Amino acid sequence: EFRARFDEAPNIAWGWRLEREGAHVAYGVERLKxxxxxxxxxxxxxxxxxxxxxxxxxxxxxxTARIYGDMGILSCEPELGSNVAALFNELTSATPPPGYGKPMVAPYNLRESSTDLIHREVQHCRAGRPAGIFAKMSQLQDARMIRELYLAGQAGVPISLNIRGLCCLRAGVSGLSENIRVFSTLGRFLEH
Incomplete structure (x- = not known):
């Protein structure tokens, strides 16, 4: 990632080193971070x-792995592997943008996929089935996503948002967002 703040030179050096060792290094999509x-x-x-x-x-x-609090999933599930391979093929210009499948990729399908998942939880809640939304993100300022979360909370869906930085959603406001909780983990490990 060449456009990472303060990390451009080390990232370029790592890319060159990996290429010398035989790795295929993708440097990103032109005009997109x-x-x-x-x-x-x-x-x-x-x-x-x-x-x-x-x-x-x-x-x-x-x-940074020693100071950031991160989560990860390791999988050999064939469909996810195929989806991620298609994403990497697109990033390396080997193929045109695919449908992506399971991965939610901005700016292509992140908003639409997130909205679909929010609507699914509203349907579960209205049908009396267990429902809830837990999301972790760096920031939340997209007005359409905030509106969808407000509507889901008003429908009775409990929502917990772990947001590292800027958040434009107003949580815990009577009549607007009383089912929405926003927090950021502080302490020994920096949220990332």
Missing amino acids: THVKLALVVREEKDGIRRYVHVGTGNYHTV
Whole structure:
């Protein structure tokens, strides 16, 4: 990620070093800041090709990993592996943008996919089934997403938002957002 604040030179150096060792390094999409928290390992095994995917909330950096509080999922689920491979192919200009499947990718399908998931929780709530939204993000300032969250909270869906920085949603306001809780984890580990 060449456009990362204060990290451009080290990122370029790491890219060159990885290329010298035989890795294929993708430097992002022109005119877009590319910030992907994914790793993909493709292996040929006895039963065929297998993809291993790590989806994380943080950077793969040995120093900051000691101070940031991040989450990650490691999976070899075939559909997710295929979806992430398609995303990497698009990022490296090997193919045109795909439908992406499970990954929610800004600016392509993040808002639409998030809205669909919010609506699903509203339907569960109205049908008397367990419902709830827990989301972790760096910031929340998209007016349309905030409106969707307000409507879901007003429908009775309990919502907890872990937001590291700027948040334009007003939580706990009677008649507007009493079912919405916003917090940020502070303390020994920096939220990332």
